[in-house]
Amino acid sequence: MITKYTIPSDEELTAFIDGELTAEEAARIETLANEDKAVAERLEFLARASLPFEQAFAPLLSQAPREKLEMMLAAIPREGAKPGSTQALAGRRRFLGALAASLVAGIAIDRAVLGIGKGFSTKDENSEWRAVVADYISLYTPETLAGPVPGGDVQAAQLGAFDEKLGLSLSPEAVALPGIDFKRALLLRYDGKPLAQIAYLDPETGPMALCIVRSDAGPKAPDVESRKGMNVVYWSNGTHAFMLIGHAAADRMTAIADGVRGRIDA
Known part of the structure; x- marks a missing residue:
C-alpha cells in the first residue's frame, strides 16, 4: 500500500501510466505527484519514455520464448512486491518478450528502440x-x-x-x-x-x-x-x-x- 511517505517505485509509476492500477492506488499516485515535485518529474519522465512497444514488436512476439521468460521473471525478486501486483508488470513482460525475440534475431536493442521512437514520433522529426x-x-x-x-x-x-x-x-x-x-x-x-x-x-x-x-x-x-x-x-x-x-x-x-x-x- 502506498502512503504519502513512500516514494513510488518506477514499477508503480509505470503501472499508473499504463492504467493498470486500481482506482485507489491511482488516486494515491496522483496525490503524491501533486504534492511531491520529485514524484511529478519522475512520472513525467516515464510518461515521455513510454512507447507502444507491443504494437511495434508484434511480429516478434509470436517468436518469443514466452514460457521461459515468464519463469525467469517470476524468479526475479522484486523489492517491495505485494500480492496482486503482477498485473502492473503485464505490459512490461510483453515488452521483455519482444526484446528477447529481438536478441535471438540479432537485432541491436538500442538501435531498435531508437528506430521505433522515430517511427512513432507523430509531432515532428526534429x-x-x-x-x-x-x-x-x-x-x-x-x-x-x-x-x-x-x-x-x-x-x-x-x-x-x-x-x-x-x-x-x-x-x-x-x-x-x-x-x-x-x-x-x-x-x-x-x-x-x-x-x-x-x-x-x-x-x-x-x-x-x-x-x-x-x-x-x-x-x-x-x-x-x-x-x-x-x-x-x-x-x-x-x-x-x-x-x-x-x-x-x-x-x-x-x-x-x-x-x-x-x-x-x-
Missing part, C-alpha cells in the same frame, strides 16, 4: 533538439538573467553573430517581445550545428527563450507542447526551425510566438 533546449532552459532562474537590459547597439552586435553562422539576419526590433526584457543572444552548438538562443526575462513568469536552428524539413505551422514544466511553441519555415519556450500559459506563449514569427518571416 523534436530532439527541443528536448535538449528544454533541459538547458529548465536550469535557468530569474537570477540567471539578472542585470540591466543591454542597449540596442549591444543587442544588435549579439544578434549579428547569427547572420554568418545561421544565415539569418535579425534585428532587436524583430525579436523584441512585448513587456518582456531582452537579456542576451548566444550562439551555441547542437549536434555539430549552430543553435541560436535569445534569452529573455518575463517579469511575470521568469526565464523565456527563443531558439533557432537550421532545418530543411520544410515549413510547419506553429504547434504547442509541454517540456520540463514549460510550454513550447514551435514552428519552421523553409530554412530554419524555431521554438519559444517559457513558463507562461500556453495561450500567452502562442500569442507571443505569433508576433515574433510575423516579424521574423516578414
Whole structure:
C-alpha cells in the first residue's frame, strides 16, 4: 500500500501510466505527484519514455520464448512486491518478450528502440533538439538573467553573430517581445550545428527563450507542447526551425510566438 511517505517505485509509476492500477492506488499516485515535485518529474519522465512497444514488436512476439521468460521473471525478486501486483508488470513482460525475440534475431536493442521512437514520433522529426533546449532552459532562474537590459547597439552586435553562422539576419526590433526584457543572444552548438538562443526575462513568469536552428524539413505551422514544466511553441519555415519556450500559459506563449514569427518571416 502506498502512503504519502513512500516514494513510488518506477514499477508503480509505470503501472499508473499504463492504467493498470486500481482506482485507489491511482488516486494515491496522483496525490503524491501533486504534492511531491520529485514524484511529478519522475512520472513525467516515464510518461515521455513510454512507447507502444507491443504494437511495434508484434511480429516478434509470436517468436518469443514466452514460457521461459515468464519463469525467469517470476524468479526475479522484486523489492517491495505485494500480492496482486503482477498485473502492473503485464505490459512490461510483453515488452521483455519482444526484446528477447529481438536478441535471438540479432537485432541491436538500442538501435531498435531508437528506430521505433522515430517511427512513432507523430509531432515532428526534429523534436530532439527541443528536448535538449528544454533541459538547458529548465536550469535557468530569474537570477540567471539578472542585470540591466543591454542597449540596442549591444543587442544588435549579439544578434549579428547569427547572420554568418545561421544565415539569418535579425534585428532587436524583430525579436523584441512585448513587456518582456531582452537579456542576451548566444550562439551555441547542437549536434555539430549552430543553435541560436535569445534569452529573455518575463517579469511575470521568469526565464523565456527563443531558439533557432537550421532545418530543411520544410515549413510547419506553429504547434504547442509541454517540456520540463514549460510550454513550447514551435514552428519552421523553409530554412530554419524555431521554438519559444517559457513558463507562461500556453495561450500567452502562442500569442507571443505569433508576433515574433510575423516579424521574423516578414
